[in-house]
Amino acid sequence: PVGIVDSNIESIQSTRQITLGYSQLGSESDWRRANTASVIESAKEAGITLLFENAEQSQEKQFEAIRSFIQQKVDVIAISPVVQSGWEPILLEVKQAGIPVIISDRSVNVSDSSLYVTFIGSDFYDEGRKAGKYLLDKMKDKPGPIGIVELQGTIDSSPTVDRKNGFREIIASRSDLKILKSRPANFTLEEGKRVMESFLEEQNNDIDVLFSHNDDMALGAIEAIEQVGLRPGIDIVIISVDGTRKSFEMMVEGKINAVVECNPLLGMNLMQAVKEIMGGKNLPKRIVLPESIYTQAVAEREVNNRKY
Numbered sequence: 001p002v003g004i005v006d007s008n009i010e011s012i013q014s015t016r017q018i019t020l021g022y023s024q025l026g027s028e029s030d031w032r033r034a035n036t037a038s039v040i041e042s043a044k045e046a047g048i049t050l051l052f053e054n055a056e057q058s059q060e061k062q063f064e065a066i067r068s069f070i071q072q073k074v075d076v077i078a079i080s081p082v083v084q085s086g087w088e089p090i091l092l093e094v095k096q097a098g099i100p101v102i103i104s105d106r107s108v109n110v111s112d113s114s115l116y117v118t119f120i121g122s123d124f125y126d127e128g129r130k131a132g133k134y135l136l137d138k139m140k141d142k143p144g145p146i147g148i149v150e151l152q153g154t155i156d157s158s159p160t161v162d163r164k165n166g167f168r169e170i171i172a173s174r175s176d177l178k179i180l181k182s183r184p185a186n187f188t189l190e191e192g193k194r195v196m197e198s199f200l201e202e203q204n205n206d207i208d209v210l211f212s213h214n215d216d217m218a219l220g221a222i223e224a225i226e227q228v229g230l231r232p233g234i235d236i237v238i239i240s241v242d243g244t245r246k247s248f249e250m251m252v253e254g255k256i257n258a259v260v261e262c263n264p265l266l267g268m269n270l271m272q273a274v275k276e277i278m279g280g281k282n283l284p285k286r287i288v289l290p291e292s293i294y295t296q297a298v299a300e301r302e303v304n305n306r307k308y
C-alpha cells in the first residue's frame, strides 16, 4: 500500500549520507582559520561528509575545486568566494549539474540570483558603518583636519568593497575627516605591516586614524607604528574589524581602540542549511548573524570569552 512505500522512502532519504563540497578561499587570517575549523567541526557534528578544498586566495583554484565537486556528484556545494565578480559561468555549470549552491561568508555579484540558494554571512556594509560611527563619536570634540589611512583587504572582495563604502557613507557627515591614503593589504599581517610602513613614510605626522579592514592587518600595522616610535591607540587611533582574541588583547593593552565584530563561526548555520535544502525546505535568500562592536571599555571583561 501507498502509505508504507511512502514512509520507507522517507526513512531512506533521512538516513542517506549527505556529501557537501566546500570551496574555502584561503587561510589568510585568524578569522579564516577559525571559519575553516568551524566548518570542519560542524560537518562532523552534523554527520555530513565534507569534501574540503582550500584555494589559497586564487579564484582559479576555486573553479577547479568546484568542477571536481561536480564530477564527484556531491549533494550540495558551498563556496566562500575570494572576490565578488566572475562567478556567473561556473555557477551556471553547477546549476546545469543540478547541484544546489550555498554562498558562505563573502557575496558574489551575479545578475541571476537563482544561481545560488542562499547567502549566509555578515553584513559587511554595516560593519563599515559601525566603524565610521565609532570614529565620529571618538572625534566629536577634536577639531579637524583629521587624517585617516585605510588598510583595505583583497581588491574586489565583498568585505573590502562594502566596509569601504559603509565607512565612507558615515564619515561623509564631517568634511574635515580626510582619507589620506587607502590601499589593499590582502587581509594579511605581513602586508598590513608593509603598507602601513609606506603610509608612515609618505604621510609623516599627518596620520591620526587607521581604519583596518581586519585584525591581522591591524596587528601588522601596530608593529610598523611602534617601529617609528609612535604609540598605537594613542598617537594613532586604530579601528579594526573581526574581533579575534588577539585584537582583544591589543585593546586591553590600549593599542587598538575599537573592533567591529565579524563572526567566522558559520559552520552550524551552514550545516543546518544543507540539511534543510536536502529536506526540500525553502530557505531565505539571505541569512545574517547578529554582530556587535567592542571598545577598550569592555575588552578586559570580554577577552577570555572570545572563541576565535
Ligand code: AHR
Pocket (backbone or CB within 6 Å): 028, 029, 030, 031, 032, 105, 106, 159, 187, 213, 214, 215, 216, 241, 242, 262
Ligand atoms: O570575509 C571575511 C574577512 O576575510 C575577514 O574580515 C578577514 O579577516 C578575512 O580574511
